[in-house]
Amino acid sequence: MIKYISTRGGGNPRSFTDVLLAGLAPDGGLYVPDRWPQFDHGLLDHLHGLRYTEVAMQVLTPFIGDAISKEDLQRIIDETYCTEIFDHSSIAPLTQVGPNAWILELFRGPTLSFKDYAMQLLGRLFDHVLEQKGERITIVGATSGDTGSAAIEACKGCKHIDIFILHPQGRTSEVQRRQMTTVDAPNVHNIALEGTFDDCQAIVKALFGDQKLREDLNLSAVNSINWARIMAQTVYYFVASLALGAPGRPVSFTVPTGNFGNVFAGYAARRMGLPIHRLGIATNRNDILTRFFETGEMKIDKVMPSLSPSMDIQISSNFERYLYDLMDHDSAALTKTMEEFKTRRVFKIGDNLMNKARAEFTANRCSDLDTMAMMKSCYAQTGILIDPHTAVALHGATDMMEQDPAVPMIVLACAHPSKFPQAVQQAVGIKPPAVPRLMDVMQKAEHYTALPNDVEKIKDFVLGNVSR
Numbered sequence: 340m341i342k343y344i345s346t347r348g349g350g351n352p353r354s355f356t357d358v359l360l361a362g363l364a365p366d367g368g369l370y371v372p373d374r375w376p377q378f379d380h381g382l383l384d385h386l387h388g389l390r391y392t393e394v395a396m397q398v399l400t401p402f403i404g405d406a407i408s409k410e411d412l413q414r415i416i417d418e419t420y421c422t423e424i425f426d427h428s429s430i431a432p433l434t435q436v437g438p439n440a441w442i443l444e445l446f447r448g449p450t451l452s453f454k455d456y457a458m459q460l461l462g463r464l465f466d467h468v469l470e471q472k473g474e475r476i477t478i479v480g481a482t483s484g485d486t487g488s489a490a491i492e493a494c495k496g497c498k499h500i501d502i503f504i505l506h507p508q509g510r511t512s513e514v515q516r517r518q519m520t521t522v523d524a525p526n527v528h529n530i531a532l533e534g535t536f537d538d539c540q541a542i543v544k545a546l547f548g549d550q551k552l553r554e555d556l557n558l559s560a561v562n563s564i565n566w567a568r569i570m571a572q573t574v575y576y577f578v579a580s581l582a583l584g585a586p587g588r589p590v591s592f593t594v595p596t597g598n599f600g601n602v603f604a605g606y607a608a609r610r611m612g613l614p615i616h617r618l619g620i621a622t623n624r625n626d627i628l629t630r631f632f633e634t635g636e637m638k639i640d641k642v643m644p645s646l647s648p649s650m651d652i653q654i655s656s657n658f659e660r661y662l663y664d665l666m667d668h669d670s671a672a673l674t675k676t677m678e679e680f681k682t683r684r685v686f687k688i689g690d691n692l693m694n695k696a697r698a699e700f701t702a703n704r705c706s707d708l709d710t711m712a713m714m715k716s717c718y719a720q721t722g723i724l725i726d727p728h729t730a731v732a733l734h735g736a737t738d739m740m741e742q743d744p745a746v747p748m749i750v751l752a753c754a755h756p757s758k759f760p761q762a763v764q765q766a767v768g769i770k771p772p773a774v775p776r777l778m779d780v781m782q783k784a785e786h787y788t789a790l791p792n793d794v795e796k797i798k799d800f801v802l803g804n805v806s807r
């Protein structure tokens with residue numbers, strides 16, 4: 340059975356339940372499976388024509404092992420990937436945008452970003468294992484937009500979870516704020532912090548650093564370093580590849596990325612035997628990953644605002660998982676590299692390893708101007724409106740499509756265009772059509788508490804509102 344180990348090499352191997360609840364490993368590392376389940380040609384052939392829920396069951400079972408019974412897991416998967424939650428019967432439909440190019444529509448969930456695909460499962464997995472253990476947890480997180488709303492939507496019905504999400508007051512878009520604040524549930528608490536996103540993150544970090552609070556409230560995180568999110572995201576790589584002819588015909592993917600979470604899920608699918616030809620990393624002007632693949636140097640720069648704000652990130656927190664593989668599971672060397680990165684904000688990888696990395700990923704950057712041009716030309720050529728993040732990825736896919744015209748290219752469409760109406764309007768000249776789910780959000784009453792940028796005040800608020 341698969342166990343999980345920390346990339347930094349500390350502690351004993353852990354079960355799925357442990358890593359689900361823990362998030363980060365105690366030694367500061369990230370949990371990775373001790374081996375990849377294998378799907379050979381024959382097994383993949385058997386997955387042809389199956390529904391999303393059936394593929395999910397096959398792909399997720401080896402990762403979960405005996406932590407959850409088969410019946411319970413199937414029920415949780417069926418309750419997650421259904422048309423009450425996702426608004427298309429195939430859950431993650433493919434739409435053709437070129438002679439051999441498709442977008443994978445990962446914006447069919449309640450908050451219209453791909454984060455729903457993992458978060459909706461996570462909320463239900465959490466509630467199930469907490470029920471079994473007779474425990475409660477308190478989730479505390481900071482958000483600049485999409486993560487917070489996806490987490491709140493996923494946790495609002497959970498019996499064993501209280502969730503507190505901090506957002507920087509006045510600094511998220513109205514749609515993004517309303518997606519969080521219009522959820523009216525006794526276990527959901529929105530805090531509008533009088534500060535920046537960095538201030539929100541600093542406060543969350545301080546709360547987690549408070550040992551007593553952490554233990555008293557069973558604090559937990561749902562950020563993208565949680566292994567279960569990566570695991571859940573591998574499923575749509577399988578589903579999309581199978582739809583276009585895998586395993587007989589390999590396909591390529593291009594992924595708009597910031598934290599390296601979504602693209603690492605694609606890498607994981609490839610390690611599990613899915614024949615993925617090229618795996619494209621698409622960044623905006625915050626191009627730390629693209630610079631890394633060009634120079635071998637991972638170097639933190641200043642975060643700059645862009646038209647694709649969910650990728651305005653300079654530290655790709657999931658990259659450590661890939662580095663662990665690249666460095667051949669040498670935890671000591673990896674720990675040294677990550678410590679160097681923390682103190683000097685830069686590390687360098689030698690040519691040998693970089694050659695290997697460049698064979699596995701193709702990285703591209705996209706300016707705001709090119710993002711706009713891509714939204715415009717996609718609409719002109721296909722009549723399809725895409726959001727700025729999808730445009731960054733489609734731009735990044737262009738060279739690969741020219742090099743390998745016979746290989747189908749799947750571009751991950753991670754957000755619905757109506758989530759970014761200004762950018763779409765500016766680029767294409769038309770307003771994205773209103774989505775019923777968003778119209779709802781624009782009407783409903785908001786629930787949030789504005790609080791000063793002060794750890795003690797936030798702590799008091801959490802203690803005063805947690806249900807126990």
Ligand SMILES: *Cc1c(COP(=O)(O)O)cnc(C)c1O
Pocket residue numbers: 452453454485486563595596597598599600601602649650728753754
């Ligand atoms: C979160 C997000 C991303 C970045 O995903 P990572 O897993 O952090 O790489 C890209 N696009 C959209 C729309 C997002 O919400």
